[in-house]
Amino acid sequence: MHSQPTTLLKKLVAKIKPFKNVKVAYSGGVDSSVVAFAAQEALGNDSIAVTVDSEFLSRNNLLAACVGAEQASLNHKIIDHHATRDDIIRFNTAMRCYYCKKSIFSTIGGTVIDGSNADDPADRPGFLAANEAGVISPLRDIGASKDDVRMLAKHLGLYSADTPADSCLATRIPTGTAITGDLLEKIEAVETILLNNGAIWCRARPCGKKLLLEYGQDFTPRAPEAIKAVMENSLLKDFQVIESPNGVIKR
Structure with missing residues (x-):
């Protein structure tokens, strides 16, 4: 665990700075909020926090993402994604998350950064999609844990600092049940x-x-x-x- 939030932020900014421009996959949760803040510190307007608004995102979470972006003065963009129009996602197999993430990263386009941290299991289907899409995970790369992320979010006064972990609405539906x-x-x-x-x-x-x-x-x-x-x-x-x-x- 990193002992100082300022040290962690410097490492995160340094990891992102070499990229000319990035799009942060921004859900409004604590991980993506920290990454979006650091990306804007590193690249200014060449960083965009992108919220993908689909049927899987609750209106409460969309609102929280918007409030968090405004509070942190992020360069924020919302794009539509119709997940259930894709049968391979709608049929909700064990690989549903892989296909959904793959579609999301393709929809965002460009150089994508996500909020995966060092505590997140690397064997999830969504991470496979991220790796295949060349998504950059700076928190994971610098070894930042979930506790590190929350510490930094609190230090920065981010809206999401104490937000409980959440997942998309599709995760509530049993595998094999059509969405x-x-x-x-x-x-x-x-x-x-x-x-x-x-x-x-x-x-x-x-x-x-x-x-x-x-x-x-x-x-x-x-x-x-x-x-x-x-x-x-x-x-x-x-x-x-x-x-x-x-x-x-x-x-």
């Missing part, structure tokens, strides 16, 4: 209800007529009211069983 706009809409609706009721983080995982909810222990006392709102939402009426850390509810 549809309707299913993604329901997942986002459930998670929005939980977040609006005070959950710091949550996951809504549909499995046929059953809905599995995940959230932190701190939310357990408030969860019943949120689950009641889920049960009463007409969009979510097809879920007959809701299973959560608070127990199982059947309609």
